[in-house]
Amino acid sequence: xxxxxxxxxxxxxxxxxxxxxxxxxxxxxxxxxxxxxxxxxxxxxxxxxxxxxxxxxxxxxxxxxxxxxxxxxxxxxxxxxxxxxxxxxxxxxxxxxxxxxxxxxxxxxxxxxxxxxxxxxxxxxxxxxxxxxxxxxxxxxxxxxxxxxxxxxxxxxxxxxxxxxxxxxxxxxxxxxxxxxxxxxxxxxxxxxxxxxxxxxxxxxxxxxx
Ligand SMILES: Cc1cc2nc3c(=O)[nH]c(=O)nc-3n(C[C@H](O)[C@H](O)[C@H](O)COP(=O)(O)O)c2cc1C
Numbered sequence: 099x100x101x102x103x104x105x106x107x108x109x110x111x112x113x114x115x116x117x118x119x120x121x122x123x124x125x126x127x128x129x130x131x132x133x134x135x136x137x138x139x140x141x142x143x144x145x146x147x148x149x150x151x152x153x154x155x156x157x158x159x160x161x162x163x164x165x166x167x168x169x170x171x172x173x174x175x176x177x178x179x180x181x182x183x184x185x186x187x188x189x190x191x192x193x194x195x196x197x198x199x200x201x202x203x204x205x206x207x208x209x210x211x212x213x214x215x216x217x218x219x220x221x222x223x224x225x226x227x228x229x230x231x232x233x234x235x236x237x238x239x240x241x242x243x244x245x246x247x248x249x250x251x252x253x254x255x256x257x258x259x260x261x262x263x264x265x266x267x268x269x270x271x272x273x274x275x276x277x278x279x280x281x282x283x284x285x286x287x288x289x290x291x292x293x294x295x296x297x298x299x300x301x302x303x304x305x306x307x308x
Contacts, residue, residue, distance in 0.1 A: 106159025136161030
């Protein structure tokens with residue numbers, strides 16, 4: 099079964115992070131669907147979810163917020179990981195930034211097992227209102243790429259390992275269950291043979307008048 103990597107991005111850098119994650123999962127042999135969260139129509143076919151959003155004015159991308167609401171509870175029993183991308187400095191890399199309000203809501207809604215924050219990126223090439231504000235941030239000295247591809251990739255490798263481990267133990271649980279069913283059938287067949295033999299002896303005894 100496929101893993102869904104869904105994301106919300108305005109300037110493209112969170113989409114790129116999602117792409118790094120998808121590449122690591124695929125390298126570990128897992129089939130992956132990678133798409134903007136707003137374009138996901140159904141989640142029934144997925145064995146796991148990685149959902150990430152860019153952060154603007156302390157909030158998540160609307161497509162990601164809506165995704166969490168639309169599919170609330172639909173991943174019960176299947177693992178979910180969340181990430182945010184935002185800080186325009188290296189503060190995300192010490193791993194202790196708390197999740198924002200929308201991430202906390204999504205953790206509860208989906209529910210998710212973990213949330214991490216990665217650094218963000220801002221460039222003066224951004225267009226529209228982001229471009230305008232990005233220009234301002236750049237003038238204030240915040241421009242740059244604060245994403246850490248190695249940290250993202252290491253996180254994704256941990257996810258791949260967990261999904262693969264769960265798949266293996268799920269498969270061996272299934273194997274064990276089949277074994278138990280086979281054993282029950284064999285026990286039942288043996289008991290049936292014993293019953294038949296006892297019935298035959300009883301018939302024989304009756305015939306011989308014992
Ligand atoms: C107007 C504006 C507001 C931002 N607000 C926040 C914020 O509140 N918290 C944060 O961590 N990053 C904030 N950022 C940084 C972005 O989250 C960062 O640039 C991110 O990489 C953008 O992702 P995207 O390219 O996928 O849209 C802001 C950036 C802009 C331009």
